[in-house]
Each structure stands twice: as structure tokens, then as C-alpha cells.
Amino acid sequence: MMMSCACCKESPDENKKQTKKRKTKCSWKIRKGRKKKGNGLKSLVDSDKHRSAAQEILRVGNENIAARVFKFQELAAATKNFSTSNLLGEGGFGRVYKGRLEGTNEVVAVKQLDRNGLQGNREFLVEVLMLGLLHHQNLVNLLGYCADGDQRILVYEYMPLGSLEDHLLDLSPNKKPLDWYARMKIAVGAAKGLEYLHDIANPPVIYRDLKASNILLDEDYNPKLSDFGLAKLGPIGDKSHVSTRVMGTYGYCAPEYALTGQLTKMSDVYSFGVVFLELITGRRAIDIRKPTHEQHLVHWFNFSTPSPNMISSFGTIVQAEPLLRDKKKFAQIADPLLQGKFPIKGLYQALAVAALCLHKEASSRPLIGDVVTALEFLINPSNDTAEDSEQSIPKKSSPPHSEIAGNDSVLT
Missing domain, CATH: 3.30.200.20 (Phosphorylase Kinase; domain 1)
Incomplete structure (x- = not known):
């Protein structure tokens, strides 16, 4: 009696006629079950479950993963x-x-x-x-x-100092608070990481999950972005956005992305604005322990300061006087753990950058490269006037050309 193989259901006569076809089918099953050599990523991508998530990324990398x-x-x-x-x-x-x-x-x-x-x-x-x-x-x-x-x-x-959250939002009693310039240094490094993803990586990458817990610090407080599991390849060609399921962390997501699922580089710029505001204020993006009107950091910031709608373009403030009139009010926005040790003019600059990044209209937010230019000006103590600083600092020299830092209409 002729036996048919376990994976084939033909009758004996059909089995005889289809011997070659059956052997091919069975041998494919055997090959598929064998352990593949190499890094194993290709087999993961070939799975229907993961193909849509990584197929294009693997194609771009030509299957050459340096890990x-x-x-x-x-x-x-x-x-x-x-x-x-x-x-x-x-x-x-x-x-x-x-x-x-x-x-x-x-x-x-x-x-x-x-x-x-x-x-x-x-x-x-x-x-x-x-x-x-x-x-x-x-x-x-x-x-x-x-x-x-x-x-x-x-x-x-290994990042020995842990995350920014550990030093800013979950500060233990035995840890010293970050000073103003350490905070600006961390902001610049995080912005440079985004700048690389947006402007240098080809195709561009949208990080999609920027938050304090995902910014890790080395022994010198240099920041590094981590956790790229939610990252997406950005739009290419004439496409303006990537449509995707809304993911990320509540409080950091850009409003237009949360509403429509349309992801752009400006979504990351908004998230950066939230983190930058956390660095300035020492407050969490969402803190249910606060009074109701203070639980959402961005809403509290917009309520406490003039609307960024007054800013017509990056580097130009139409009505600067209302924004900078109440110095005492603006100083109260800064993290109390700074104990007033920050340059007043630097605080104004930082709040102006944060307001721009948090603009409700994505098209009115600055490119991350322009944000880097502005923030690099803030990390140098010599750029602060002696009367604005708690310490004796050399008089401010002429700032380098930049959209924010080089435009005194933004600062005064």
C-alpha cells in the first residue's frame, strides 16, 4: 500500500503523478523549520506579524545591521x-x-x-x-x-547617571538638583539627537517618544536618546506626513498627531518643547498631584504666559512688551530648586523657544536645527549680562547670527 506524506492529502494515484511537486513542498517545510544562520533578523521580518513594521527599514539598511x-x-x-x-x-x-x-x-x-x-x-x-x-x-x-x-x-x-527623569522629576533627597547650565546642556544634546534623525538620517526618522525617562545621561551629563521602539521612518518625496496609529506618552504628544494620527517632524518638535519646559520648570508633563488647572504642564504654561500666537515667525515677536513685562511672574515659572540661580535674560530666551516649539499650529513651530542654534547660545555663561546673573559674569558679547539668539527683538 502506497503511503502519502503527512503534509499532502492526494490519493495514491494523484500522489504518484505529483511526486516531484510533493517533494518540493515537503522539503520547503523542512527548510523552513531549520535554524537559520546569520543574525536572524530576516526571518523575523519575513513573519507576517512583523513584515509591515520593519520591511522597509531592513531594505534601507540592506540587511547590514551592525550589532x-x-x-x-x-x-x-x-x-x-x-x-x-x-x-x-x-x-x-x-x-x-x-x-x-x-x-x-x-x-x-x-x-x-x-x-x-x-x-x-x-x-x-x-x-x-x-x-x-x-x-x-x-x-x-x-x-x-x-x-x-x-x-x-x-x-x-551603560549610562551611569540614569535618565533625565531621575535628576529632574524623581530627585532623591541625596541628589543635587541640576543647575541651569546643566539643564541647557541636556536640552542642546537632546535637540542635536533629534536634528540628526530629522535632517541627517536618510530617510529621516521621527522619534515619536521623546520624554524625560528616554533621555539617558553619561558621567558628564551628556544626553543620549534611547528607546527607539516607536520610531518611524519619516515622509519622503512630496509626502507631508506619515499616517499611523497614535502612540507615545500622554502629555508629550503633539495635538494634531493625537487628533489625526498624521505624524511629522513637527510632532517631535512639540515633544521637545514639553521636555524643555520640564527642564525649565521642574514640573512633570502630567502631574495629578497638582491642582486641577496645573496638572497639564503645557496648559498651565499657556495660562501663566501670553499665547505664542503673538509670535508671527521664528525670531520675530510682534508684541514683545507684554511677553516680558512682568519679570517677577516669569521668574516664578522657573524650577524652585534652582533657587533663583539663573540668568533672567536666559530664562526669557528659553521660555520663548519653548513657546515656539509648543505652538498649537505645527507649521508655526521651528525646525529642530534652528532650535539647536538658539539653545547653543544659552549654554554659554559668558553670553549672560552681569546684571541678569546671580554670579559675576563677563558682559555679553555680540551674539552669533541666529534666528533667535542673534535677534535682540526676541530677547528684550
Whole structure:
């Protein structure tokens, strides 16, 4: 009696006629089940579940991802079997552990994604592809990944000072608050990271999840953007936006993106404005512990200051006097932990930049490159006048040409 193979349902006669076809079909099933060599990313992208999320990114990278492939045993040993004593933090997609690689003795951050989360699976794939292709001093460095079985683990350079949130919004009693210039330095670095994604990466990348907890700090308080699982390739050609499901963190999302799902670079600029306002005020984007009218930082800011509608274009304020009339009121907006140690004129400049980034009309927000130019002016103490600073600082020299910093109509 002729037996048919388990994966074919033809009768014996049909089986005889279709021998060659059956063999091809069966051998495909065997090949598909074999463990593939290489980094394994192609097999993940070939899955229907992940193809739409990463197919284009993999094509752009020509399947050449510069990241080391780790075995699960290596990372288990590095983290002492993912011990709670090594736990650095926990987010929506998984936990991050401090680890030390055997052999090199290198200290790393190991992010183990939730194996039961579909979104975590997608985040893993996009993050490997994005950070495997993008490299900048203000983006966290992805060292490698592990995709053994159902394990999805990412390995990053270790950032010893943790996140901006740890030093700004969740400040422990034994930590010294960030001073004004450290805050401006962090703002500049974060903006430069976005500038790289928007203006240098080809095609451009929209980060989509800028917030204090995603800005990591090295030992010198240099910031690096992390967590690229929600990043999207930006519009190319004559397209003005990318249509996508609304994702991100409440309080940081641009209003037009939250309403329409139309994602642009200006969505990131709005999120930067929220983070910059957190740096200036020391307040959270959303804080339900505050009185009702102060719970949403942007709404509180708009209520406490004149509307940015008075700003007709980047670098030109139509009615500067109302904006800068009440110095005492503006000084009260600054983080009380600064104890008044900031340049008054620098505070005005910073608030003007924040207002521009938070403009309700996306088309009226500045490009992130112009924001970088403006903020670089703010990180130099020598640009502050002696009478505006708590300390004795050299008299302000002529500012470099820039849309904000070089235009005294914005500052005075």
C-alpha cells in the first residue's frame, strides 16, 4: 500500500503523478523549520506579524545591521541570572538590568522585553533595525541583541547617571538638583539627537517618544536618546506626513498627531518643547498631584504666559512688551530648586523657544536645527549680562547670527 506524506492529502494515484511537486513542498517545510544562520533578523521580518513594521527599514539598511548577536546564557551570566539586585528600571515593554560581560568585563545595560507582549516583540525588531543603522553621539549605542527562542533582549552601552527623569522629576533627597547650565546642556544634546534623525538620517526618522525617562545621561551629563521602539521612518518625496496609529506618552504628544494620527517632524518638535519646559520648570508633563488647572504642564504654561500666537515667525515677536513685562511672574515659572540661580535674560530666551516649539499650529513651530542654534547660545555663561546673573559674569558679547539668539527683538 502506497503511503502519502503527512503534509499532502492526494490519493495514491494523484500522489504518484505529483511526486516531484510533493517533494518540493515537503522539503520547503523542512527548510523552513531549520535554524537559520546569520543574525536572524530576516526571518523575523519575513513573519507576517512583523513584515509591515520593519520591511522597509531592513531594505534601507540592506540587511547590514551592525550589532553583536548574544546568546541567552551570556546575558544571564552578565546579569547574575537577571537578579533584582541588578535591576535598573522597569517600563511598559520590559525590565532593564545592569550587567558585566564575561571576557571583556564591559558594563552594559540589558533590556529584557516582556515575552508575552506583542508590542514588545515589535519594539525589539524596530529598535535593532533603527539603532543598528543610526549612529550619533546623542543616540544611545546598541551593542547587540539576543533572539534565542522566545527571548527578546537588547544590550546597550551603560549610562551611569540614569535618565533625565531621575535628576529632574524623581530627585532623591541625596541628589543635587541640576543647575541651569546643566539643564541647557541636556536640552542642546537632546535637540542635536533629534536634528540628526530629522535632517541627517536618510530617510529621516521621527522619534515619536521623546520624554524625560528616554533621555539617558553619561558621567558628564551628556544626553543620549534611547528607546527607539516607536520610531518611524519619516515622509519622503512630496509626502507631508506619515499616517499611523497614535502612540507615545500622554502629555508629550503633539495635538494634531493625537487628533489625526498624521505624524511629522513637527510632532517631535512639540515633544521637545514639553521636555524643555520640564527642564525649565521642574514640573512633570502630567502631574495629578497638582491642582486641577496645573496638572497639564503645557496648559498651565499657556495660562501663566501670553499665547505664542503673538509670535508671527521664528525670531520675530510682534508684541514683545507684554511677553516680558512682568519679570517677577516669569521668574516664578522657573524650577524652585534652582533657587533663583539663573540668568533672567536666559530664562526669557528659553521660555520663548519653548513657546515656539509648543505652538498649537505645527507649521508655526521651528525646525529642530534652528532650535539647536538658539539653545547653543544659552549654554554659554559668558553670553549672560552681569546684571541678569546671580554670579559675576563677563558682559555679553555680540551674539552669533541666529534666528533667535542673534535677534535682540526676541530677547528684550
